[in-house]
Amino acid sequence: MTDAKKLQTEKQLSEAQAIERAKQGDAEAFETLYHLHKRRVYSLCLRMTANTAAAEDLTQEAFLQLFRKIGTFRGESAFSTWLHRMAVNVVLMQLRKKGLPVVSLEESLESDDETLKKEPGAEDANLAGSNDRLRLQHAVGALPPGYRMIFMLHDVEGYEHNEIAEIVGCSIGNSKSQLHKARMKLRELLKTSRAEKAGKP
Amino acid sequence: MTCDEFQRVLPESWGAQSSEEQEHVKSCRSCADLVLDLQAISDTARLLQATDEPSPRVWNSIEIALRREGLIHEARPLRSFVFAWPQRRLAWLMPLTAVLALVFGVLIFERGGRSPGMSSGVETRQSTPGEFTLASAEEEQLLKMVADRAPALRPVFESDLRNVDAYIKDAELSARNNPNDEIAQQSLMNAYEQRAMVYQMALDRSVP
Numbered sequence: 064m065t066d067a068k069k070l071q072t073e074k075q076l077s078e079a080q081a082i083e084r085a086k087q088g089d090a091e092a093f094e095t096l097y098h099l100h101k102r103r104v105y106s107l108c109l110r111m112t113a114n115t116a117a118a119e120d121l122t123q124e125a126f127l128q129l130f131r132k133i134g135t136f137r138g139e140s141a142f143s144t145w146l147h148r149m150a151v152n153v154v155l156m157q158l159r160k161k162g163l164p165v166v167s168l169e170e171s172l173e174s175d176d177e178t179l180k181k182e183p184g185a186e187d188a189n190l191a192g193s194n195d196r197l198r199l200q201h202a203v204g205a206l207p208p209g210y211r212m213i214f215m216l217h218d219v220e221g222y223e224h225n226e227i228a229e230i231v232g233c234s235i236g237n238s239k240s241q242l243h244k245a246r247m248k249l250r251e252l253l254k255t256s257r258a259e260k261a262g263k264p
Numbered sequence: 265m266t267c268d269e270f271q272r273v274l275p276e277s278w279g280a281q282s283s284e285e286q287e288h289v290k291s292c293r294s295c296a297d298l299v300l301d302l303q304a305i306s307d308t309a310r311l312l313q314a315t316d317e318p319s320p321r322v323w324n325s326i327e328i329a330l331r332r333e334g335l336i337h338e339a340r341p342l343r344s345f346v347f348a349w350p351q352r353r354l355a356w357l358m359p360l361t362a363v364l365a366l367v368f369g370v371l372i373f374e375r376g377g378r379s380p381g382m383s384s385g386v387e388t389r390q391s392t393p394g395e396f397t398l399a400s401a402e403e404e405q406l407l408k409m410v411a412d413r414a415p416a417l418r419p420v421f422e423s424d425l426r427n428v429d430a431y432i433k434d435a436e437l438s439a440r441n442n443p444n445d446e447i448a449q450q451s452l453m454n455a456y457e458q459r460a461m462v463y464q465m466a467l468d469r470s471v472p
Contacts, residue, residue, distance in 0.1 A: 088337030093330060097323055105318040116438035119318045123325050130330060196311040203312065218309035236276070243275035246302045253305070 078142060085133050097126055100143060103220055104150045110215050111154045113204055121157055125150040140229060147222070148230045151212065158208055202252040210245035217242050270295050278302075321431035325454050406463065424462050431455045 078099060084092035104125055109118035128149050136145060203211060216222045216230060217238070224238040231238070265288040277285060289296050330336045403425055411418040435452040439445075 088335060090327070090330075090336045093336065094323065094327070097326065101318055101322070102316070105322075106313070106316060109316060110312070114438075116434050119322050119434075122318050123322050126322075126326050127329055130326070130335060131333070196308060199305065199308050200312055203309075214309070218306045219312045221310075221313075239275045239278070243278065243302075246305050249305050250298075250301050 082133065082136060082142060085130065086136075093130055096130075096142075100146055101126075103143070104146065107147070107150055107215055107220070108154055110203060110219070111158070111208060111211060117157070121150070121153050125153045128153065141226075144222075144226050144229055147216070147220075151216075151230055154212075155208075198253060198256060199249070202249050202256065205252055206245060206248055210241060210248060213238060213241040214245040214249070218246075267292060267295055271298070274299075319431060319434070320427045321434075321455070321458065324427070324431070324458055328454070328458070421462070425459075428455065428459045428462055432459060 078096070081092040081095040081099075085096060101122065105118055105122045108121040108125070109115065112118050112121065125146070129146050136142065203214065206214065212231065213227060216227045217224070222230065224235045224242075227233075227238045228235045233241075265284050267288075270285060270288045270292070273285065281289070289299055327336070407418055407422055407425070410421050432452075432455040435455040439449055439452040443449075
């Protein structure tokens with residue numbers, strides 16, 4: 064067994080043990096589970112809200128909901144998938160509460176398809192090599208929440224489409240479609256930002 | 265294969281393109297650039313992976329809620345005195361202190377001022393990001409009392425007070441900026457409750 068696989072196996076045993084102990088009300092088990100997953104949940108909440116206090120509150124709420132229901136976790140899906148599903152629901156509820164538009168993942172956004180269509184003869188952005196973390200981070204913040212969610216889960220956090228489908232409650236095909244639209248939108252945003260920068264004296 | 269056909273199947277075939285699609289990319293500059301751009305975006309996205317951590321107050325709040333709801337069944341070892349329930353040798357003093365700290369904090373906030381733990385000295389003495397030095401006279405006195413009885417516990421309480429003061433500062437700012445946000449207001453109340461708890465623990469350690 065390779066070192067990486069060994070570490071993964073040890074981590075899985077430790078998480079599985081923590082889950083069982085948390086079901087019995089073990090305080091340290093709850094804390095173990097929290098520290099194992101806090102960064103990813105917080106990162107998701109932060110990218111969706113762009114506000115550290117709000118992200119922390121949502122992180123707190125997601126973990127509380129998880130811990131209240133931990134007795135019902137049977138292991139049909141990965142624990143992290145289950146947790147992220149709760150985090151996504153908490154985030155979406157908050158966005159709806161604030162009256163922010165949340166793009167339905169099942170909608171086909173034909174208007175977006177038009178704007179994202181490549182115009183023949185248009186100058187290529189040739190963004191390869193010029194994307195940097197900060198510009199992309201800024202562009203991600205400008206994405207509609209539905210696109211941002213799928214992009215975060217897939218390209219940033221590394222979830223597969225079948226996992227994303229389970230987390231957000233959409234089809235695999237829809238997850239792929241939304242991801243592509245998110246990337247196309249980012250390409251357009253980065254192009255615009257680059258053009259604006261080039262145009263500045 | 266035309267460009268339209270290629271771009272129509274791209275979302276589904278990404279990462280596993282057919283030979284026909286690969287041939288099209290080789291022969292079409294604009295579709296090749298498109299693929300490169302999207303790949304670059306996807307690759308760079310990995311750099312956005314979680315490096316930020318939530319502040320300690322998040323776990324503090326979770327643990328308080330879990331204990332309050334009875335989901336935590338066993339006493340935990342005293343690693344941090346924020347959550348250790350002390351033996352109430354002077355039972356009458358503890359809840360009184362907690363209530364006074366909570367009420368005082370709320371009153372100060374509602375009047376638009378700073379809470380006792382957040383005197384201007386805390387900010388002016390902050391020399392580097394994330395580094396606080398406690399300047400509140402009340403907190404210094406409390407820590408002195410703790411140190412007199414149990415010197416080894418002072419750094420623990422100092423750390424807890426620092427964390428809870430940072431939490432209160434964040435919560436106050438959020439509540440002021442979002443006066444109609446119930447979550448922000450509740451978060452602020454939680455912050456004051458936490459400080460009340462820290463005072464409670466420290467007092468218990470300092471009273472003979």
